[in-house]
Amino acid sequence: MSKENHVLSSNGVIRADELRVWFPVRRSFIDALRGKPQLYVHAVDGVSFEVHEAEIFCLVGESGCGKTTTGRALLRLVERDNIYGGHVYFRPSKEAFEEVSRLAPRAVVEEGVVDLYKVPDKAMKPLRRELQIVFQDPFGSLNPRMKIGDILEEPLIIHGIGSTPEERAEIIARALETVKLTPPEEFVDRYPHQLSGGQRQRVVIARALLLNPRFLVADEPVSMLDVSIRAEILEILFELKEKHGLAQLFITHDLALARHVCDRIAVMYLGRIVEMGPTDTVIAKPLHPYTRALMAAVPEPDPRNRLRIRNVPIKGEVTSAVFLPKGCRFRPRCVAYDQTPAIRDKCDNEEPPLVEAEPGHYVACWLHAARARQTG
Amino acid sequence: MSTRAEEVRKKMAKARSERFKEAREILSEVWRSLMGKTGLILIVVLIAISIYALITMPPNIVSLWNNPKNWQFNPTVAPPAWIADLGEPVAPQVEKTLGPMMQGVTNGKMVDGIVPVVGFYQVYTLRYNLRHPAFPQGILAGIIGGKAALVGGAQPIVIPYIVVERPDGIKLIINIPTPMTLKDLLAAGVISLNPNQVAAYLAPRFNISLTVAQSEPVKLLFGKLVGSKIEPLLGTYKIDLILVYSGVDPAAMQKAVISHKSGIWRVKMVVKGSAYGLMGTDDVGHDLWLGLLFGFPAALAIGFFGAVTAALIGMVMGVISGYYGGWVDELIQRTVDVLGNIPLLPILVLVGVIVQEWNISPWARLFIIIGVLVLVSWGGLTIIVRSMVLSIKSEPYVEAARAIGASDRRIMFRHIVPQILPYVFANLVFSVPAAILTEAGLDILGIRSGLPTWGAILSDAEAYVRSGGSYAIWWWILPPGLLIGITSVAFVFLGLALETVVEPRLRRR
Known part of the structure; x- marks a missing residue:
């Protein structure tokens, strides 16, 4: 990564830097009195990556690995109290940057870049416009008591976009057409429950687009939709990338989908990125034992294989994110650990660093640490 | 495109004008149930009589009532005049x-x-x-x-x-x-x-x-x-x-x-005479008809004031407690715990006795007593509202609202409060009789504001009987007692009907 002394590369939009999001486990009063240590769920535990303009960056991992928390943390939807380290650097638009640097000069890291968690709540509003999210659940992410028109008008009112109802209607009509909900007037006076899942998800995307964001987190946007509708939603996201240069973080547990959608991919396991690189490279040549296991678990569309029991190279269950094992956190499930006694000592005692195994392709595993050069 | 936008604007304006449709739907659903219909009719009648009372009663009714000189032309402890029509001499x-x-x-x-x-x-x-x-x-x-x-x-x-x-x-x-x-x-x-x-x-x-x-x-x-x-x-x-x-x-x-x-x-x-007026008289010669008439607006004022303020405080506290969490939540919930353990009646008696010593208008005295009742009784609603807010707060659409930059106030009032409002309203309707009954109960215990409320009339009757009068004073006991009962039942009916409408709506969410 050519960073020189900048926290963000020249086409980078947002960057997580050693980000840690922990959630304290509630202690009983008695336990606190006895002096038992405060326990934490290590949802995100030292994650670094950057998303560039006009790029779809994928976070892949099984449920509970912290990918959704990472997405929320990037949008500053996580309480500041739960950030136990690291930074989120964001390059807003010029106007937003000027506003933020006026309101909160301490949050400015370098020209054009702010540290999101140093921006006080009051100064977040101009940045909120540029950081948007599409949720997994299109049923829950629209207020069931508001009509589509009101839902779409709300961000406009909050940010003072379109001073008259006519202007706002114009903007809403355009957004609905962008997400192919036509004719728009058919939709504005309906309630969310009167729409299908795909239509709702498009409303959610339309709401995110109304504010003209620079960075969009798509948190499993299609996993609750019928397969027939997925393609349309993905098409919209593609278009946003191609036409508007929107940087997107695409969160999914589906490697096959990630392969189809993403430019770069990061595989997460228990709050850490274990492998990261261009999609094609990672898929074609997975380096980390966990990535290999995930690859092996992707169902094949060939019916001839339906009776074959496949051997997925992984064992056991996901370890608790509260009591992390010493050394490599994947070790208890790792097949390579069993097969290569030479590295066991390292695996048992030291957390493997994320190293560049080949240009642009990073992996955090002692199998590859030896032959790789450390990243800066 | 701009005709499209025009269409969109029209539809949105129309949708906006229909915002109160839900309230109307709830009302019509309540009307469909027998209990709801009975409650609504009774309440409408109560309100109509109250308006009639406010228009026709002399404006100085309270001071008029409390000066025995104004009642010396009336017979004392006289039954209503219409008993003559029943054949009574x-x-x-x-x-x-x-x-x-x-x-x-x-x-x-x-x-x-x-x-x-x-x-x-x-x-x-x-x-x-x-x-x-x-x-x-x-x-x-x-x-x-x-x-x-x-x-x-x-x-x-x-x-x-x-x-x-x-x-x-x-x-x-x-x-x-x-x-x-x-x-x-x-x-x-x-x-x-x-x-x-x-x-x-x-x-x-x-x-x-x-x-x-x-x-x-x-x-x-x-x-x-x-x-x-x-x-x-x-x-x-x-x-x-x-x-x-x-x-x-x-x-x-x-x-x-x-x-x-x-x-x-x-x-x-x-x-x-040996009988007087529409509703008879008490031992001072008060025309009980006037007192009972005064009781209508007084009971509704007591009930609504008590219920509305308790519901408002309860809801706001519950929303704040659930939404902000942390030490604010802890503070509010512990306050509720403390308030919930204060024995209501002794406190009210204490306050009532103190207030009776003060030289203030009877209305002020009454509302201080009701105010204390409210202060002690908002906690129950707060606990319920808090739990509802906790569940609504974790809905994705609340997070979505935060993502689009909605302020805390906007999220609370636009996204959370509308969800709990029907429930709060049903709760409010239920607590109207509570305030009325508490006031009447205090009257009976001798904590009097000085207003001729139904409770005060009943309490006079009780004092009269205790001091040696006969229990035959049915015209003095039954009407205020029945009116207190009917008013309470009206609100309980409406509350029950509302609850059945509102609860599934909450679950349907």
């Missing part, structure tokens, strides 16, 4: 405001045959027809028009006589005519009978012992002896109030009275 209440039937100057004439008069005199006459075997409660004359001015440099002296001519022809001077200055007489305002005087006067004439006469002097006046019992004497009584002026020049006095410069020229003569 009733001596009617007759009140007449009169000018003098006769006035003039005489020199030693016997007016009415038994009152010797020298000087200027006036006669005011009331005829009273007793048709049913019941005893009136008494005779009273109030001075309506008069002025105490010196006549020829001297204060006139007035000697009032009350002369009753009974149907059997007997003529009696039933008061002991005591000379008074005109000034004193006008200050007293009434010429009344002293029962003991009446007894002392009548006993020899009826040839009975004084003790028997003293037991029931007024009965003696309107009755006849049948054996040792007194029975009502039916027929027409002629009651004359004769005022004899002395101490001044008679001709000058007459001139002064005719020109309304001094003396008395209008008198209200009353025979107190």
Whole structure:
């Protein structure tokens, strides 16, 4: 990564830097009195990556690995109290940057870049416009008591976009057409429950687009939709990338989908990125034992294989994110650990660093640490 | 494109105008259930009567009620007049405001045959027809028009006589005519009978012992002896109030009275019946109809004020507690715990006793008591609202609202409050009777605001019975008790109907 002394590369939009999001486990009063240590769920535990303009960056991992928390943390939807380290650097638009640097000069890291968690709540509003999210659940992410028109008008009112109802209607009509909900007037006076899942998800995307964001987190946007509708939603996201240069973080547990959608991919396991690189490279040549296991678990569309029991190279269950094992956190499930006694000592005692195994392709595993050069 | 936008704008405007559709839907659903319909009808009737009461009642009803002088023309502890229609014998209440039937100057004439008069005199006459075997409660004359001015440099002296001519022809001077200055007489305002005087006067004439006469002097006046019992004497009584002026020049006095410069020229003569008005009277002579009428707006005001403020505080606290969490939540919840453990009644009695000592208006006193009730009772709703907010807060659309930059206030009032509002409203309706019943209960315990609320009337009845009165005072006990009950039931019905509509709606979310 050519960073020189900048926290963000020249086409980078947002960057997580050693980000840690922990959630304290509630202690009983008695336990606190006895002096038992405060326990934490290590949802995100030292994650670094950057998303560039006009790029779809994928976070892949099984449920509970912290990918959704990472997405929320990037949008500053996580309480500041739960950030136990690291930074989120964001390059807003010029106007937003000027506003933020006026309101909160301490949050400015370098020209054009702010540290999101140093921006006080009051100064977040101009940045909120540029950081948007599409949720997994299109049923829950629209207020069931508001009509589509009101839902779409709300961000406009909050940010003072379109001073008259006519202007706002114009903007809403355009957004609905962008997400192919036509004719728009058919939709504005309906309630969310009167729409299908795909239509709702498009409303959610339309709401995110109304504010003209620079960075969009798509948190499993299609996993609750019928397969027939997925393609349309993905098409919209593609278009946003191609036409508007929107940087997107695409969160999914589906490697096959990630392969189809993403430019770069990061595989997460228990709050850490274990492998990261261009999609094609990672898929074609997975380096980390966990990535290999995930690859092996992707169902094949060939019916001839339906009776074959496949051997997925992984064992056991996901370890608790509260009591992390010493050394490599994947070790208890790792097949390579069993097969290569030479590295066991390292695996048992030291957390493997994320190293560049080949240009642009990073992996955090002692199998590859030896032959790789450390990243800066 | 712009026609598209125009269409969109129109649809959105229309949708906006239909925002209250949901409230109307809930109402129509409530109307469909029998309980809801009964409750709504009752409440509408209650409100209509309250409006009628507010329009027709004298504005100073409270001070009017609390001054016994205003009620001395009424019989005491009298049942409603309409019991006559049920066949009950009733001596009617007759009140007449009169000018003098006769006035003039005489020199030693016997007016009415038994009152010797020298000087200027006036006669005011009331005829009273007793048709049913019941005893009136008494005779009273109030001075309506008069002025105490010196006549020829001297204060006139007035000697009032009350002369009753009974149907059997007997003529009696039933008061002991005591000379008074005109000034004193006008200050007293009434010429009344002293029962003991009446007894002392009548006993020899009826040839009975004084003790028997003293037991029931007024009965003696309107009755006849049948054996040792007194029975009502039916027929027409002629009651004359004769005022004899002395101490001044008679001709000058007459001139002064005719020109309304001094003396008395209008008198209200009353025979107190054995029954009175629409709802009877209590031991002070209060027209209970007025008190009961006043009770309608008072009960609704108490109920709504108590319920609305408790619901508002409860909801706001619950939303804040659930939404912000942390130490704010902890503080509010612990406060609720503490409040929930305060025994309500002793606190209210304590506050009531303190407030009774204060020299403030009865309304202020009442609302301080209700305010304390509210302060202690908002906690329950807060706990429920908090738990609802906790679940709504974790909905993705709340996070979505935060992502688009909505402020905390906007999220609370646009996304959370509308969800819990129907529930809060049902809760509010339920707590209306609680406030009304608490106020009535405090009245019974003797914590009085001074307003003639239903509870206060009931409490008066209770005190009357406790001090030796009979329980036969149904007109005094039943109406306020029933009204308290009906009002409470109306709101409980509406609340129950609302709850069945509102609860599945919450679950449907």
